[in-house]
Amino acid sequence: MANSKKPALQKQFTVLLVVIAVIGAAALGWVATRSGGGGVAVDPNLPLGTAQAFRLGNPDAPVKIVEFADFECPACGQFAMLTKPDVHERLVKTGLASVEFYVFPLPMHANTWSASNAAYCANEQGKFWEMHDRLFYTMDLWNTQATKNPDKKMKQYAAELGLDASKFDECLDSQRHYPNIKASGAEAERQGIGETPSFIIGGKKYAGSLPYDEIKRLVDEELVRLGKADTTKKGAK
């Protein structure tokens, strides 16, 4: 009797494992795709407020990609290193879209304020995006785990980027952009942004990093909606 029960028990056990596996895979799939799903509608009447956006590309481009990111967020860094170059080359340079970048400092990242301040100060000398890239590419060297004096690194990067050191140092030390950074973070919260990176494309909000193909799809959808789909003939792939 025991022998006849064993195969049946084994079968039930295997079925149980499959059920657990399916539930677990579905949960992970939901977590992974919720950012790329239908998106969350943003009130179209809600203006972006007075927080400063750093623009990449033509302000008259038909589609606007709004990004909210924290300089000390690893996923934001991966987006900046892996996806942004494609967005820049294929969507921004072709005139299909522009990018508006908002700083969203998260409370668990102690050094993100110094980095954000450095980016704002670099912007005073017209090199926001150069500093943006440098910060994301070197995050491991200046983040909270790496140093308690991030300003030293920021001044080093400013020198390497060819910024006027005295002006940059004065800007960084004065911390005069902290209210602007705070306003930018408040703006992100007002837009209902809960994690970084997050994006608004075509009036819909997407939480979490997006791969290039997904961004391209959303931009294409918006171009179709705007009746400007023929602009894709410019060569974006």
Add this chain to the structure above:
Amino acid sequence: MIIAILALVGLFVAVYLWMFKLGIIGSLSCKIGGCDKVNTSPWAIFLGQPVAFWGVLYYVGTFAAAYASTLERFAADRRAALLLVVLTGWGVLFSGYLTYLEAAVIHAWCQWCVVSAIIICIMFVLAVWEWRRAK
């Protein structure tokens, strides 16, 4: 059987953390502690790969061993029980090291890492119990 179920649950925890390291997930769901701080620390990398990646491999291996030990052909094989003791024992040691890092070096707790450590400890106790029973 319970070890296989626990290994499967642990596998999903490890995959979740690995997805974060890959940038598929923007930020971890973390009700308590500092998951981001732990998972972005230098100790979140081991032998050039994210610790979560090694966790995925570990749980796949442990699940395979645990499932195999439930099959009739291995039921009487003490080596299968011993293999599980070795695997889960190694897991306890490595989890203990990671928990020490969280408590004493990083000074932050990752709830998912703690869940994984608890799973491994329970698997180890069950594996030892199975092994002694198979003697």
